[in-house]
Amino acid sequence: MKVGLFIPCFVNELYPHVAMATLELLEGYGVEAVYPLEQSCCGQPLANNGDSVGACAAAERFTGLFKDFDYVVAPSGSCVSHVKHHFPWYIADNADFQRLQPRVYEIVEFLQDVLRVDKLPKPVYFPHKVSIHQSCHGLRELQHASPSELMIPYQSRLERILQLVDGIEIGLPERRDECCGFGGTFCVDEPEVSVAMGRDRVAQHEATGAEYIVGADSSCLMHMGGIIRHNGRTIRPLHVVELLTGRGGAA
């Protein structure tokens, strides 16, 4: 099994340790993972701002880079959702993409659905309370958990995978899956609304008594982290792969 490591452009620049943890996790389970050095951006920022020419070119480029891997795995629900669910807006007829589409996974999905893991490569002891942050695209487009709006049985991938960590206590914020307000370029198009939403979200995570906010998207964590630091709060954002590789304490 050969996995193509898909690292979102901003994770590459700003959160190299999240990318490293993803690679380490895959290798820890004995998976051969390769990071194609020619990758740039999946084009979601272009698509979400209406640049269909740019989004289409990015989708074709991405498909060309990753088409020969057995699987493509990324530490971001949002970027994976863009590839799986929004690339068809631009390149639905691309035969390479049609074959690639079902093989693109967010890392937690990949661990649970493909590798079917029931323990971590190296045991992790994390005697802290965490509050789960469901990022919207992972939640509502990839069904990582049951969204609070839908009247369907409750499930949550993040809660399930965190059961593999020893000593951890898991909490959910009030309004368990309200958006944090990041929203891609929304965060600078509508900065006041974005920060107002983020402040509320941070306060709800804090109210659980958690020391950490754990999520599967660095973008939401970056946004909440910026608000946390601005206000001198102590709660810390943490990507789930950092936690699963024992990097939690360093945050």
Place this chain on the structure above:
Amino acid sequence: MKADNLYHPDAARAFLADGARASWHDQAIWFVRQKRDTQARQLPEWEELRKLAEQIKAHTLSRLDEYLLQFEENARHNGVTVHFAADAAEHNRIVHQLLAARQVKKLVKSKSMLTEECGLNPYLEARGIEVIDTDLGERIVQLRHEAPSHIVMPAIHLKKEQISELFHEELGTEAGNNDPTYLTHAARANLRQHFLTADAGLTGVNFAVAETGGVVVCTNEGNADLGTALPRLHIASMGIEKIIPKLEHLGVFTRLLARSAIGSPVTTYTSHFHRARPGGEMHIVIVDNGRSDILGNPDFYASLRCIRCGACMNTCPVYRRSSGHSYSYVIPGPIGSTLGPSRDIKKHGSMAFACTTCGSCSNVCPVRINLHEQLILQRKRVFDAGALKPAKKMGLLAMRFLTRHPALLDGAGKAMRKVVPILPEVIKDSTAWSRPGRELPEMPEHSFKELYRRSQENKQ
């Protein structure tokens, strides 16, 4: 009426300047979302109902011409006069002619977003006809000379103290008496006089049943009933998308409507109008006003399934923190942010960006409109129409270029990591990212690509 150049980010910033009030607005509307959840949870078949409603509406829209003709024929058979209006101007002209021909001086209206869309009130007032909105929330915003901020709760942006002040000035209630029951009684007494002296009543339409030719109006205040029971002339205004094929389909929608809208099992009044009462007249005005254009657009036709419950507004985190008055189109929130740009991409384009694409709206929608996806698709139209702000357009074209040239993208990323840490605080604080109170992320020494490349070299 809303200002012509309303730009969502600016209006939202102004709304959020009063933090306590914005927080109250968010919580008041979130409470309605919670009530909706409680009601929906009590129906084991909730998700099935949503699918059924979606399918009935989708089917109807696929044969809308046939159902409209069937509805018209059955309504005429019942003795109702049916008028078709191609646009807002024709709708207003028809209504005015009906009123003028009968020397109507005063019209009582129940809630109708269509007449807001058409600008009927100012049109009639300019022609000497007094128009009284009789839904309590609509009456409040009418007295304040402003637009509704929500399609189901038109005055949800106001606190009871403001309503007390308004009623003191307009209706002569005691100054400083903020008791909601007292204020509601005062409005009721005042409205009762208008009901008794009106010459005509106009209602909106929630559902028009093709099979029977009847229309159904759902209210919680009974104002549509009083407004049609007292005056001799009843005019019902409806958009072409209000049709459902059969009476047996109605229950699917009435079960969803009030639960989705306000978290009640059903509206207090679900009134069926099939014909004029003895001695009276009933007219139905069926309005297109751009709907046919939406129907012909594969990306957006699903927006015509909307039953105007407002659930997408209640769940929208951006709506709750910016209020309906921050949106340029008459209908705010997620559904308005696809309908508005469909009508006028240049004027309402900014609405499509007032969205984090969180997708909560699509999930609460009782007819399963893909709202958040439609907003992304509307942004394509904004881009293609050249309606993006120049700085943003430049940024996107640069990003488009860098996406094709990874070495240059990496260079730009590296430059960012090196430059940001040495920027003066005053510059950092002035960025859109930092200005409202958010620190820039810490810049790592190396990108993942640099680290990965190095580790590969070490392995070799």
